[in-house]
Amino acid sequence: MTFELTVADMACSACATTITEAVKAIDSSAIVQADPKTKLVKIETAESETAVKSAITEAGYTIA
Numbered sequence: 001m002t003f004e005l006t007v008a009d010m011a012c013s014a015c016a017t018t019i020t021e022a023v024k025a026i027d028s029s030a031i032v033q034a035d036p037k038t039k040l041v042k043i044e045t046a047e048s049e050t051a052v053k054s055a056i057t058e059a060g061y062t063i064a
């Protein structure tokens with residue numbers, strides 16, 4: 001499935017990398033586009049939205 005999350009505390013490209021890696025840790029074939037300017041993270045994954053949200057939250061970020 002494909003969905004888009006807003007991560008308000010994604011401040012820079014290092015945050016975007018951390019978030020991308022957190023998602024890829026639960027689904028290595030996930031496609032993640034994280035943009036610190038818009039705070040949007042577009043994710044294409046076989047994992048559930050709930051699983052992805054908790055992976056990002058556990059990495060220390062807040063989903064709006």
Ligand SMILES: [Cu+2]
Nearest residue numbers: 011012014015
């Ligand atoms: Cu950052």
